[in-house]
Amino acid sequence: MNIRSLTRGDGVVIGAAVLLLIASFLDIYSIDGAPDSAEIPSLWGSGSVVLGVVLAGVIGAALVVVARAMPQPMKVAGLDLGQFGIAFSVFAAWCALGNIFDPAGAFDNNGGASGINAGLGLILALIATLIMAAAAVATPLVPALKGSLIPASRPAAPQPYGGQPQGGYGYPGAPQQPFGGQPGQPGQPGPSFGGQPQPGQPQPGQPQAPQQAQAQPSGDFSPFWFAVPVPRPLFAEDGSPTPIAELAPGTWYLAVEQRGANLVAQTQDGRRGVLQDTSGIQRG
Secondary structure, eight states: OOOGGGGGHHHHHHHHHHHHHHTTBBSEETTTTTOOOOOBGGGGGHHHIIIIIIIIHHHHHHHHHHHHSSSOOOTTTTTHHHHHHHHHHHHHHHHHHHHHOTTTGGGTTTTTTTTTTHHHHHHHHEEEEEEEHHHHHHHHTOOGSSBBBBBBOOOSOOOOOSOOOSSSSSSSOOOOOOOOOOOTTTTTTOOOSSOOTTTTTTTTSOOOOHHHHHHOOOOOOOOOOEOSOOOOOEEOOOOSSEEEEETTTOOEEEEEEEETTEEEEOOTTEEEEEEEEEOOOEOO
């Protein structure tokens, strides 16, 4: 499970579930003329309210959140877990609405339960289930609810890939080394053209080090998290033109290797591939 894939709408669903649990311990009835010392049961005192409102709402919220956090959608009887969660949430709101209109059930048909109204627990349960159902239904449709709930840590200012970061490759504050170059002292300029070589540099006529003769992945590369601004295809490492996955905005992926201008990225489910278009990506 990847909690970073949770959206703001999922956060609303979680908050509504917490409110529903709090409401379940409050009074189910409000009786006219009852003294303050009267013991009025909570929502847990009614089996129909517990099953139809409290448990249905909590189960619905759990299914919605779990379905979003799973790397691959899980299906039961051909339906996604998230769809089951939405159905449970709507059902809980419907049952709560019925109990608000008729809190005493069949006891008040002959006037035997006059003066019994919905208590604070039932009212809060209705509000919680309505918010939960609305958020579960609207999250895939409303862009404001699709945003990431738990964004990954990131630098103070976004920098596109290939720019000059404030720190090292993946580590803010570390000295920046050029790709494929020789490490040196921070702030020490290189020799000018035709000037005197610095100590430790090869003299004229001496063979160059093998690592300067050919371009190869930098040994100083460190894995880092990144996000894409728009959906980007992820291709297989063997060069196949068919994408193996699609990187979506709002989700953080791990860059495990650099190959020239491309990055080898790893998804949440462990798949690795080559990201060819690295323009405008957000470093974590």
